[in-house]
Amino acid sequence: MRRTPVQQRSRERVERILDACAELLDEVGSDALTVTAVARRAGVPTGTVYQFFDGRIGLLRHLALRHLDILIDRLRARAAGEAELSWPRAGEIVIEETVQMRKVIPGFTVVDFGEARPGGEKYLPEGTTEAGGDILAERLYRFAVEEAGLPPLADPYRVTSLAIQTTAVGIDLAFRDSREGDAAMVEQTRRLLGAYFADAARRSRAEPPEPEDPALPDQDGGR
Template identity: 65%
Template sequence: MENPGLRRRPVQRRSIDRVERILDACARLLDEVGLDALTISDVARSAGVPAGTIYQFFDGRPGMLRELALRNLELLLARLRVRIAAEPALTWPRAAEVVLAETVAMRRSVPGFTVVDFADTRPGGASFLPVGSVQESGDVLAERLYHFALEEAGLPALPDPYRVMRLAIQATAAVLHLSFSSTPQGDRAMVEQGRRLLRAYFVDVSSETFR
């Protein structure tokens, strides 16, 4: 899927490195100053590039944030590939636990992830991901995770999959909000409650596949 916030995809190594440096600077500044105070000029200064270079690649600040969100999604998928390689007999309930665990780990370690994870899910906030097949933010995440589960993890198809995935994503977002609102490392007991909730939900919905 094309990213409408990216003006052009870099192909030369030098340009690729420059884009990665811009995104790294953006992520660092999100942790330092927050979303509302983030400016193109500050990102350019931190990345060591002219501000015009950012506009060569990105459609302003929203495009830069959208690309950072997509990079975080690709990072999650890469981490999941490592996990599923070690768990060949994966089930939907176990997969839900693994996704939660990896997302929590990213929340603790990936710069900027507490502000822009896979999309901006603040109430009333703009989405930094391109829309999916329907007009709701977050569909890209639901689609990518579901197709990953079927095509790479070998899980069986679910009934009503996009509603299931979107609900699970929102539940995970709520777990993260509750877990990390009071401590930067997260409330482990709240994460455990979220794991139990997601596991129980996927035990129920995945059992419909075999009825």
């Protein structure tokens, strides 16, 4: 963000701007989205949007980060209700929550965690690990191990990044023609991800992962 809101009134204004952005994405799509339209829907001057966000792409990036925060919160609630969590089961939960968010969270179908358009810029920032993970891979993996108590994986950010990309393809196919999604395609995606995580967990037990750098910044702040 260009400017971090400090006062409650400013924070509420920022949330109203993001809400307006999400609503318009569902109505017109990302290509037709404009800062002027977002400002009009939010009931604020266009200059106010630019005070906080770096234009249209800045809005989309911050909305993606807000969606990530929502996903982590939903996963936290689901994990708390699991008596015994495994990597395959964790993958199932991620798919279930992602599918549900597609149905009920405004703007999520257009802006989840993929690449921005135009230009192929990523909505989410790059990660901090040398292994090539992005913020989504880092936050999901850290949540799984540090909060949900799953055993560490060998080469975790490559494993998590590939799982994310594979799931994204399956979910996109499932929702290509219907907002409700193709249940059979979702099930195929669930089976694929479950088998992948089962194999990754098995390999990790055979080859224990190297300890992480303790100086690595915590990404739970996300933004």
